[in-house]
Amino acid sequence: MTPTDGAVTEPAFAKINLTLHVTGQRADGYHLLDSMVMFTSIGDEITVRPADTLRLTIDGPFAAGLSADDDNLVLRAARSFGLNHGADITLTKRLPVASGIGGGSADAAATLRALSRLWGAPLPDLAAQVALGADVPVCMSAEVTRMAGIGDDLTHLGPAPMLDMLLVNPGVGVSTRVVFEALARKTNPPMGDAMPDPFDIDDWVVWLADQRNDLEAPARAAAPEIDQVLSRLSAQQGCQLARMSGSGATCFAIFEDADSRDNAAAALRVGHPSWWIAPTDEAPT
Known part of the structure; x- marks a missing residue:
């Protein structure tokens, strides 16, 4: 603009x-x-x-x-x-x-x-x-x-698929350096080359669930609040996948539809008013 x-x-x-x-x-x-x-x-x-x-x-x-x-x-x-x-x-x-x-x-x-x-x-x-x-x-x-x-x-791989997502941060900062230094194993398997079409959303979410964030364990050790975020996200109706992003502490959840996502956001805001909670979807390209 x-x-x-x-x-x-x-x-x-x-x-x-x-x-x-x-x-x-x-x-x-x-x-x-x-x-x-x-x-x-x-x-x-x-x-x-x-x-x-x-x-x-x-x-x-x-x-x-x-x-x-x-x-x-x-x-x-x-x-x-x-x-x-x-x-x-x-x-x-x-x-x-x-x-x-x-x-x-x-x-x-x-x-x-x-x-x-x-x-x-x-x-x-x-x-x-x-x-x-x-x-x-x-x-x-x-x-x-x-x-x-x-x-x-x-x-x-092209424009992002239409995912209804919720981002949640418990209000703690996590040092990327500290998380990488605490990673117990530095040589882990890569993703497989065979992956479904990102626009076949159901198959893609199943495939994503079989993948990892190798930084999640050391980040959760550094900031136990991440455990609570992931637990609460996973318990929300319509949540298909909950995982930490990057080196934390923000976590994301993919929901079946926008209504489920928005209902989860409303429920989490009541129980955790200090958390940063942001419903979102794919970025325009």
Whole structure:
């Protein structure tokens, strides 16, 4: 979207790791993954406007959890172009911080897309994107994507299927570094190559249930609140699958239909008013 004042706005959709298999670790410490990723219709938002220098303002319900200093990933993304250009950047933070749904990486990717349009400049290459964060390349597109390697081996599978999902975060942050360090086994089997069509939703959900998030066990040890979230989600009528996303603490549940999802959201809000609870569906592509 480009308003009349020259601003450019890009969505930073929430990234959901439907699966996350940790298959190895390189000598430089990077972990090797095999993950099925989709994006939902909720997320943060980046708006950029012409300016003489780079400036960052953060607003939104979760703005208090972030600092607009030079090390902010949004400003690092802007500097990755290697250009002496300015921009007034606003990050509207709607997703919880350190929540396992790609907020920072999605914000960086949205910044790259927005500034490329504002400045008429080509996007930084894959290596520059990976240098910002291993999840940044997958966040450059809203397609369902199989992400392998350290996040640089991407297979796009097309638009996301129409899933009625509920995201729940118990209000605790989980350190990605701590979770990876606590992972007992770093060499686990990848996903199988034979998978059903994502748009055959019933078969796909059955297939997803046979996959894993290898980070779930160490994350649950670090934040026992995740156990309660998964237990409550699994107990809701119409829940087909409940799993943690990324390194936590946000969990997702796939429901049979929107009514079941919305009823579950209402019930959980009554019992757990401090939890972040967000009904959502697939992101537009």
